[in-house]
Amino acid sequence: xxxxxxxxxxxxxxxxxxxxxxxxxxxxxxxxxxxxxxxxxxxxxxxxxxxxxxxxxxxxxxxxxxxxxxxxxxxxxxxxxxxxxxxxxxxxxxxxxxxxxxxxxxxxxxxxxxxx
Amino acid sequence: xxxxxxxxxxxxxxxxxxxxxxxxxxxxxxxxxxxxxxxxxxxxxxxxxxxxxxxxxxxxxxxxxxxxxxxxxxxxxxxxxxxxxxxxxxxxxxxxxxxxxxxxxxxxxxx
Numbered sequence: 001x002x003x004x005x006x007x008x009x010x011x012x013x014x015x016x017x018x019x020x021x022x023x024x025x026x027x028x029x030x031x032x033x034x035x036x037x038x039x040x041x042x043x044x045x046x047x048x049x050x051x052x053x054x055x056x057x058x059x060x061x062x063x064x065x066x067x068x069x070x071x072x073x074x075x076x077x078x079x080x081x082x083x084x085x086x087x088x089x090x091x092x093x094x095x096x097x098x099x100x101x102x103x104x105x106x107x108x109x110x111x112x113x114x115x116x
Numbered sequence: 117x118x119x120x121x122x123x124x125x126x127x128x129x130x131x132x133x134x135x136x137x138x139x140x141x142x143x144x145x146x147x148x149x150x151x152x153x154x155x156x157x158x159x160x161x162x163x164x165x166x167x168x169x170x171x172x173x174x175x176x177x178x179x180x181x182x183x184x185x186x187x188x189x190x191x192x193x194x195x196x197x198x199x200x201x202x203x204x205x206x207x208x209x210x211x212x213x214x215x216x217x218x219x220x221x222x223x224x225x226x227x
Binding site: 036 | 162207218
């Protein structure tokens with residue numbers, strides 16, 4: 001089946017630093033990838049839709065200058081949390097479809113970010 | 117009204133029980149529907165797609181009711197390993213095809 005790889009699995013950083021999270025589709029090409037964030041005991045919230053070769057589409061309330069998304073190739077999207085603060089501590093998950101627009105999503109294993 | 121709503125539970129059932137979850141969605145133009153399973157501190161994993169005709173995979177049966185705008189998941193003969201959070205996912209229509217997640221329903225199967 002389709003595999004999405006996300007790295008790192010967890011990261012601890014100090015407040016004010018930036019953290020980059022990578023999401024790769026290993027056996028398929030993904031023109032679109034989705035970035036979600038999940039706080040404890042809450043649902044996955046879509047942050048942005050990453051589009052290969054163009055700007056990401058951000059959901060309302062998500063700061064595009066704080067959460068930088070780059071989708072430079074058909075197999076790689078990156079999310080950079082800039083100037084991280086403790087309230088950014090969360091579980092970040094990327095996902096992608098391996099075929100048609102109505103096909104299911106395949107998820108990376110997620111990145112647990114802790115900002116101290 | 118939220119786009120995708122689920123009863124968060126938890127549903128606490130004994131092994132061998134049959135349990136059913138519902139999920140309602142607000143956008144009548146929604147295109148595709150899925151159930152995912154998420155274990156604690158892990159990423160969601162696809163359980164099954166949901167079709168109007170219904171589909172079954174072993175002990176799991178999913179159904180879509182477009183008229184009433186809900187999908188359901190039935191689990192028969194519950195196992196301890198079924199304990200997890202079950203997420204309903206609905207993909208918007210109208211050209212966006214953005215998947216939206218419900219909050220999830222927690223299932224606890226006890227001996």
